[in-house]
Amino acid sequence: MVKKRGMPGEGELVIARITKINPNSAFAFMEEYGKEGMIHISEVSHGWVRDIRQHLKVGQTGVAKVMRIEGNVISLSIKRVDENQRNQKTKEYNLEGKAERLLEIAAQRLGMTLEQAYEEVGYLLQERLGSIYEGFRSALNAPDKLQKRGVPEKWIAVIKEIAEKNIEQKEFEFRARLIIKTYKPDGIDIIKQLLKKAKSSGLDVRYIAAPEYLVKYRTKDAKKGEKLIGEKLSEIAKTKDAEVKFEITG
Numbered sequence: 001m002v003k004k005r006g007m008p009g010e011g012e013l014v015i016a017r018i019t020k021i022n023p024n025s026a027f028a029f030m031e032e033y034g035k036e037g038m039i040h041i042s043e044v045s046h047g048w049v050r051d052i053r054q055h056l057k058v059g060q061t062g063v064a065k066v067m068r069i070e071g072n073v074i075s076l077s078i079k080r081v082d083e084n085q086r087n088q089k090t091k092e093y094n095l096e097g098k099a100e101r102l103l104e105i106a107a108q109r110l111g112m113t114l115e116q117a118y119e120e121v122g123y124l125l126q127e128r129l130g131s132i133y134e135g136f137r138s139a140l141n142a143p144d145k146l147q148k149r150g151v152p153e154k155w156i157a158v159i160k161e162i163a164e165k166n167i168e169q170k171e172f173e174f175r176a177r178l179i180i181k182t183y184k185p186d187g188i189d190i191i192k193q194l195l196k197k198a199k200s201s202g203l204d205v206r207y208i209a210a211p212e213y214l215v216k217y218r219t220k221d222a223k224k225g226e227k228l229i230g231e232k233l234s235e236i237a238k239t240k241d242a243e244v245k246f247e248i249t250g
Contacts, residue, residue: 003122008030018061021058025052065077099135120152137167173216174216177212201232204216
C-alpha cells in the first residue's frame with residue numbers, strides 16, 4: 001500500500017476508504033497516510049442528502065479532499081472533488097503503486113525491507129521530486145537529478161537499472177528537411193550512398209521530390225533529440241561529392 005509520512009495538507013486530494021457510517025457523518029481511512037478522517041453529511045453530495053447510506057457504503061474507496069485539520073481531526077469532502085481531479089488522483093495513485101512495487105524490488109536487491117526503503121529513499125523521492133514514480137522516471141534520463149536531491153549513490157544505480165526494465169519511455173520525433181544535389185556522372189550512386197549512411201545512423205529518410213527528402217529521428221531523450229539529429233545530418237553533409245543542406249523543422 002502506498003505510504004506518505006506526516007499529515008496531509010489542507011486542499012490535498014487523498015485516497016479514502018469508508019470504515020464507519022453514522023446518521024450524519026462517515027469516517028474514512030486515508031490509505032496513504034494511515035490516518036482517519038471524517039466526512040460530514042453536508043460534504044457527501046451537492047444535493048440534499050436524506051440518507052447518507054444511500055451515497056456511501058462501508059469498504060467503498062474513492063477520492064476525497066482535505067478541508068480542515070484541527071488537532072487530530074481531519075475533515076474531508078467528497079462533493080468538492082470533480083471528475084477530472086478524481087481521475088487524475090486515481091491515475092497518480094496507481095502509478096505510485098507501481099513505483100512502490102519497483103521500490104520493493106530495489107530494496108530486495110540491497111538486502112532491505114520495503115519499510116527500510118521508504119525510510120532511506122522512498123519518502124525522500126516523494127518530498128523532493130513529488131513521487132516515487134517520478135524518481136524512477138528521472139533515473140532513466142537524468143540520474144544526476146537524483147544525486148542533486150540527496151538520493152544515495154547505491155540507490156541511484158539500482159533504481160536506474162530497474163527503471164530501464166520496467167518503465168516504458170515515451171519516444172519523441174524530430175524532423176528535418178534534407179536537400180542533396182550533385183552534378184557528377186555517378187550522381188545517383190552518390191546519393192544512394194549518402195541515404196544509406198543516413199539510415200545506418202538511425203535516421204528515417206523519405207523521398208519527397210528531387211532533390212528534397214524528409215528526415216525523421218526518434219529518441220527517448222527529448223532534451224538532446226534536436227542536437228542529435230543535427231549532428232547526424234552534419235556528418236552526412238561533410239561529403240565532397242555532393243551539395244548537402246538541411247533544416248531542422250521540428
